[in-house]
Amino acid sequence: MIYFDNAATTYPKPRSVPNAVYAAFRRYGANPGRAGHNLSLATAGQVYRCRKALAELFGAPDEEHVAFTLNCTHALNMAIKGLLSPGDHVVTSDLEHNAVMRPLEELRRRGEITYTAAHVHMGNPAATLAEFERAIGPRTRLIVCTHVSNVFGVILPIEQIGALAARRGLCFVVDCAQSAGVLPVDLKRCHADCLCMPGHKGLYGPMGTGALICGGARTMRTIIEGGTGSLSKSLEQPELLPDRFESGTINVPGIAGLYAGTLFVRSAGIETIRRHEESVAGEIHGALTEIRGVRLYTPAPRAGVLAPVLSFNIDGLGSEQTAALLNEAGIAVRAGLHCAPAAHRTFGTLGTGTVRVSPGAFNTRRDGMRLIKSVFQIAKSRK
Numbered sequence: 001m002i003y004f005d006n007a008a009t010t011y012p013k014p015r016s017v018p019n020a021v022y023a024a025f026r027r028y029g030a031n032p033g034r035a036g037h038n039l040s041l042a043t044a045g046q047v048y049r050c051r052k053a054l055a056e057l058f059g060a061p062d063e064e065h066v067a068f069t070l071n072c073t074h075a076l077n078m079a080i081k082g083l084l085s086p087g088d089h090v091v092t093s094d095l096e097h098n099a100v101m102r103p104l105e106e107l108r109r110r111g112e113i114t115y116t117a118a119h120v121h122m123g124n125p126a127a128t129l130a131e132f133e134r135a136i137g138p139r140t141r142l143i144v145c146t147h148v149s150n151v152f153g154v155i156l157p158i159e160q161i162g163a164l165a166a167r168r169g170l171c172f173v174v175d176c177a178q179s180a181g182v183l184p185v186d187l188k189r190c191h192a193d194c195l196c197m198p199g200h201k202g203l204y205g206p207m208g209t210g211a212l213i214c215g216g217a218r219t220m221r222t223i224i225e226g227g228t229g230s231l232s233k234s235l236e237q238p239e240l241l242p243d244r245f246e247s248g249t250i251n252v253p254g255i256a257g258l259y260a261g262t263l264f265v266r267s268a269g270i271e272t273i274r275r276h277e278e279s280v281a282g283e284i285h286g287a288l289t290e291i292r293g294v295r296l297y298t299p300a301p302r303a304g305v306l307a308p309v310l311s312f313n314i315d316g317l318g319s320e321q322t323a324a325l326l327n328e329a330g331i332a333v334r335a336g337l338h339c340a341p342a343a344h345r346t347f348g349t350l351g352t353g354t355v356r357v358s359p360g361a362f363n364t365r366r367d368g369m370r371l372i373k374s375v376f377q378i379a380k381s382r383k
Ligand code: PLP
Pocket: 007, 008, 071, 072, 073, 074, 097, 099, 100, 146, 148, 149, 150, 175, 177, 178, 197, 198, 199, 210
């Protein structure tokens, strides 16, 4: 099977990742930070190394500002709900995933907050910034937006949006689901309070891993409280990081795998991975534009403007039908709305959805050729 669904989760993982997960079970596997015995200390050491690697990769003040989460959605909920209070207004974009939209909508329905979605102008950061600025009102407390659209690959100018938030004294949270490990992201350079990311996509860790990386300048409320192994005498949730945001036993095998994935990304180089994915996606894009009956929704991927995530449809076929035919041909892509109805509304594809192709570090040009050939055959059979 040729796998082109890396925006959902990367597959395959580098071999070092399952090896590290297995080693976590075999060699240590005790509960970290809960006891002083050697196995617990060995586990804590492994968790610390992963924290440190992520802190370095994303410009966190130190490893304590990295809290492990279940996934990106978990981190986003913690950041959004931890920073907002009743009466607040939020600015977001019109390309968001439900991981941002549903928490916002839930808080809105409870009557606690209001929000405005600013329009993103593809390839025009100044116009996008102006939309975000226009959406800010007297009650605005937070700007939260994705770095990269998971459907169309559109890149948002997060450093400029962060600078705007800082100028206006607002909190800023970035959804790095599609950019962590694929584009450079730096907490300080984008003036962010929080970067939210999955461990299982561009960082090549196992599913069930993610991270909340915070600047720590503002005290965030917690949405989950419990045992942290620290300050146990107190019934109050500790202030100290990362314990404040890590109640209960963490996913040690997953974190061991995430560490191996992060080392893989670090040694391959984020820029090298991005260029590779861009070249595979660019070639697919170029060929699909030549096939009659294929409709693409964006220009080819381009550094700083469009990440290597393509969406298309074939005339006369639903996106799910196309994906099913590709599956029969041995190619895995995702169809439908990709949990991002807001982005589809913006692009006019809410009714149809799209077929999404998202290459990863292990896809080859040959994979791309197989996909192009299959799309050509499907489109030809429709005429
Ligand atoms: N945000 C975006 C832009 C995404 O693409 C995704 C997942 O596809 C998420 C958030 C949610 O990530 P997770 O599945 O790790 O919670």
